Amino acid sequence: MPMTARWCETYVFSASLREIDLEGRIIEPTLSLLNSLLRTRAAALGSLETRYQDAGRVCRIAIAWSDMHAELLDHPLITERYFFPRQAPLADPVWVETGGERLACWYAPAAAGQKTLVHFHGNGEVVADYLPDYARSIAELGVGVFLAEYRGYGGSTGIPQLGKMLGDVEPLYRSLGLEAQQLVVYGRSVGALFAVELVSRYPQIAGLILESGVADVLQRLQVRMSAQELGVSESELAATVAARLDHQAKLRDYQGRLLVLHARDDDLVTPDHAQLHLDWAGTVNKELVWFERGGHNGLLAANFPAYLAALQGFLQML
Numbered sequence: 001m002p003m004t005a006r007w008c009e010t011y012v013f014s015a016s017l018r019e020i021d022l023e024g025r026i027i028e029p030t031l032s033l034l035n036s037l038l039r040t041r042a043a044a045l046g047s048l049e050t051r052y053q054d055a056g057r058v059c060r061i062a063i064a065w066s067d068m069h070a071e072l073l074d075h076p077l078i079t080e081r082y083f084f085p086r087q088a089p090l091a092d093p094v095w096v097e098t099g100g101e102r103l104a105c106w107y108a109p110a111a112a113g114q115k116t117l118v119h120f121h122g123n124g125e126v127v128a129d130y131l132p133d134y135a136r137s138i139a140e141l142g143v144g145v146f147l148a149e150y151r152g153y154g155g156s157t158g159i160p161q162l163g164k165m166l167g168d169v170e171p172l173y174r175s176l177g178l179e180a181q182q183l184v185v186y187g188r189s190v191g192a193l194f195a196v197e198l199v200s201r202y203p204q205i206a207g208l209i210l211e212s213g214v215a216d217v218l219q220r221l222q223v224r225m226s227a228q229e230l231g232v233s234e235s236e237l238a239a240t241v242a243a244r245l246d247h248q249a250k251l252r253d254y255q256g257r258l259l260v261l262h263a264r265d266d267d268l269v270t271p272d273h274a275q276l277h278l279d280w281a282g283t284v285n286k287e288l289v290w291f292e293r294g295g296h297n298g299l300l301a302a303n304f305p306a307y308l309a310a311l312q313g314f315l316q317m318l
Helices: 030-045 067-075 078-083 133-139 163-175 191-201 219-222 234-244 247-252 271-282 300-316
Strands: 005-014 047-055 058-066 096-100 101-108 115-120 143-148 183-188 207-211 255-262 287-291
Touching: 067 163, 067 234, 078 163, 078 219, 096 163, 096 255, 101 163, 115 163, 115 191, 133 143, 133 255, 133 300, 143 163, 163 191, 183 191, 191 207, 191 247, 207 300, 219 234, 255 300, 271 287, 271 300, 287 300
Parallel strands: 115 143, 115 183, 183 207, 207 255, 255 287
Antiparallel strands: 005 058, 047 058, 096 101, 101 143
16 A cells, blocks of 8 residues: 655753754754654654754654555445444534634533543434433533534534544544543544543543443454455554554553543454453553443433443542
């Protein structure tokens, strides 16, 4: 698969002039502070280069990569077989611009001193499914509510493309204008991919909730397509998933509070996914709550009072 180099990440930080040599390269000790970031992004994004620009006491780092992994995740077959979008425009959406597309989200801001819950829904769902009853119930727990929409879903433009959707978490986060510590991120089913991506980018996020969440992404992709159908080898597909969707690596350094919710009779995203998320999380503040019934798509309907109680207890600990 051909690879296209793209400059698409910029980080800004303060640096004294003596930490930048005459050719604009960052030298010690500043470079040592960037090692973790650059190592993580290089592992995730393949062939990585960096450019450093000195602007007085502020240094701007642009990161580029030959993005083979994102191109594979955006393959039309993944769009066709893995995602199940439907149209359901909102009366008054909050629009988030991303890569030439517009995401039709919904937002009820938090009161002073409250956290905001950022919700990524499941496959085949749309933001409108969570309005008004669910959003109202969550707000009554004492948080603001932001319901994120995906490309091609609800009233959003575009089509679902997994690689681009992972990148969309950044403009969604920035649109709120809130500090990471003020957020609780929630991912249901496939929404776990985007919730985990967001906390991996902002590990200061206060809380993470994963409901019926996908942990082993490669397994779920292979249910619907083969590597050969995507035009790659099994090892190339596995490498792409490991590079961009390794939940074990993404959760390892997360130190916020984690709540995992799962039904024991879920036969779509089986209970072992919940156990993996719990085991992989580096935080000691983590809990797995099992529900005896509800399957994959009926957990809330079958257990709503107990579900709300679990969320309320979790939020009170933040």
